[in-house]
Amino acid sequence: MFSIRLSQTGIGATHLDIHTLHVEHAVFLASYTILTVANSWLYKGTKGVYAFSLYGFFVFLGASAVAMRGHIPDLISIVLGNLFVVIGYAFLSFSLIGFLGRKTSYFYLQIFLFLIGLVTMLQYGWFHPDTGKRLIALSLVLGCQHGQIAFFLYRNRSPALRIPILSMTLMLVGLCITNIVRIVGVALHGAPHNYLNAGPFLAWILIVNSCLQVGAMVSFVWMTAAMLRGKLEVQTITDPLTGALNxxxxxxxxxxxxxxxxxxxxxxxxxxxxxxxxxxxxxxxxxxxxxxxxxxxxxxxxxxxxxxxxxxxxxxxxxxxxxxxxxxxxxxxxxxxxxxxxxxxxxxxxxxxxxxxxxxxxxxxxxxxxxxxxxxxxxxxxxxxxxxxxxxxxxxxxxxxxxxxxxxx
Known part of the structure; x- marks a missing residue:
């Protein structure tokens, strides 16, 4: 999926080029965002599909901003880039709530997490730059978002969509775990002042995150297709006038x-x-x-x-x-x-x-x-x-x- 580029750091030492990985991450998200937009056009009228397209769009914007770090102001590449990702996962939560037709107060939790992300990104990304604290804060916010969405799916799993919802849940649990691992790793070993000089640990976190994000997008497309198939099956055995079986x-x-x-x-x-x-x-x-x-x-x-x-x-x-x-x-x-x-x-x-x-x-x-x-x-x-x-x-x-x-x- 990724062409991992190695660069020399010393005699016999190499590390993953995280900037190249971020560029490829943005390219892959762009491709799958187009897939989600096409999916929303295909399933017009299905609740949640437009919000899911916004999820893909904002995650792509965030990945693109981070990938262009060093070429655009830090306020955009660090603060706005990370906040775009947080906004994207808020839209993912709204999308799944609408798709499954549930009423929930999780909306307020997503607003709260966004505000935490806004404050911490401004504090550690702009006013008092600190890569380690910024990564820990961002991972904490994203991990809470992933965990909340996975918990919502677990509580509201539909028998007709059991397998695709399970796939989406596993992707989100995986994302939550990678954020926890990043928090622990950065807390124990620190992070370079310049994020673009990050070593293999953060590079592999990015690779795993990218795969899981793509998996989440594919899982949602799977969910919409499964829902449509289920509706068509119901229509074939149901009398439209009375709602009884035919x-x-x-x-x-x-x-x-x-x-x-x-x-x-x-x-x-x-x-x-x-x-x-x-x-x-x-x-x-x-x-x-x-x-x-x-x-x-x-x-x-x-x-x-x-x-x-x-x-x-x-x-x-x-x-x-x-x-x-x-x-x-x-x-x-x-x-x-x-x-x-x-x-x-x-x-x-x-x-x-x-x-x-x-x-x-x-x-x-x-x-x-x-x-x-x-x-x-x-x-x-x-x-x-x-x-x-x-x-x-x-x-x-x-x-x-x-x-x-x-x-x-």
């Missing part, structure tokens, strides 16, 4: 539930629900009112289902419910409560008020060879029999033609 989603969930129930030797029941006279609502009030009815029924079903139960919309006005660890007798009790609740649910769309009833087809998994498709067919058959026995019709008072004029154009 037919594909319930097929996957059913396969897993059936395997678990067989393994644990517990019952599993399933229900297919069909809304009675739903076409009448669409014909009289329009499809928008029909959508409102589907949303209301889905909410009603959720209110009566347990955390492990699975709800899906499998067709226009058809829903399916999986009831793991539930016998058909227990399922019948649940279904009767749902039947009453749906009938009592008022569908409101604008000034339109109506109600809907539902028919149910219930079946229990009854053989080791039976799969979801067979169980669903048995539910569908039971539903057909219930409807033939006399489905509940939408009452005339529930569908009033006098309200047709209330529909929006």
């Amino acid at each position: 037919r594909r989603g319930v097929e996957r969930a059913a396969e897993q539930s059936i395997l678990i129930c067989r393994k644990d030797s517990v019952p599993l029941s399933a229900v297919v629900i069909d809304l009675d006279a739903f076409k009448q609502i669409n014909d009289c009030f329009g499809h928008h009112c029909g959508d409102a009815a589907l949303i209301a029924v889905a909410a009603c079903l959720r209110n009566h289902l347990r955390p492990d139960d699975i709800l899906a919309r499998i067709g226009g006005d058809e829903f399916a419910v999986l009831l793991p660890r539930t016998s058909i007798a227990e399922a019948s009790t649940i279904i009767e409560r749902i039947r009453v609740s749906i009938a009592a649910t008022e569908i409101v769309y604008g000034q339109i008020h109506t109600r809907v009833s539902a028919s149910f087809g219930l079946a229990e998994l009854n053989s080791p060879e039976q799969d979801w498709e067979q169980l669903f067919m048995r539910c569908d058959k039971a539903l057909y029999e219930e409807k033939n026995a006399g489905p509940t019709k939408l009452r005339p008072r529930d569908v009033s033609s006098s309200k047709l004029g209330l529909l929006p154009n």
Whole structure:
């Protein structure tokens, strides 16, 4: 990654050219900052991506200022250069907080650390220059920033982003450790008055920091890609109107539930629900009112289902419910409560008020060879029999033609 340049300091003695390393560090950060900017354009609308681009930009500015030391005023190369890095990690913290959608008071900690950095850089970089104290102060501030961000990620790790978040956390823990090592090394052995004359110890710290910073940038790009992939996977198995699973989603969930129930030797029941006279609502009030009815029924079903139960919309006005660890007798009790609740649910769309009833087809998994498709067919058959026995019709008072004029154009 780095072309380490050796320069002579005496007979047979060499040291790493830290100025060259800083130049290469800036070049690498420039390249990866471009990557983060491109990533922010690619994932427009994703929270935190713009703040992460600012992280890369400010860290690059800081590295560039330090690399140009001796060619620009010390106020810029030492004080502003180091403060740019501190600002960059503050933006990294804000980026991850926004990306993970968390509310936290860490914002105030980052402001406090920036103020400490500002005071110490002015004190030891401008008013009373002292390379050793400046390096210790900067390492302390950056180490606290890295540790805080790593701790935040550890506390807010998302199962869907577990591996990329772990990668980012490890990069930040590594950065925190290198700052601790630098504090100890400088405290024990001191630092040269001119930082550009630093020996191999500080040069290797820079190399490790550079690798870890690049790793953090790549980890964030990985996180955004993983989040997008997760969202796309959710969209493929979710009904956009009701938020329930769609037919594909319930097929996957059913396969897993059936395997678990067989393994644990517990019952599993399933229900297919069909809304009675739903076409009448669409014909009289329009499809928008029909959508409102589907949303209301889905909410009603959720209110009566347990955390492990699975709800899906499998067709226009058809829903399916999986009831793991539930016998058909227990399922019948649940279904009767749902039947009453749906009938009592008022569908409101604008000034339109109506109600809907539902028919149910219930079946229990009854053989080791039976799969979801067979169980669903048995539910569908039971539903057909219930409807033939006399489905509940939408009452005339529930569908009033006098309200047709209330529909929006």
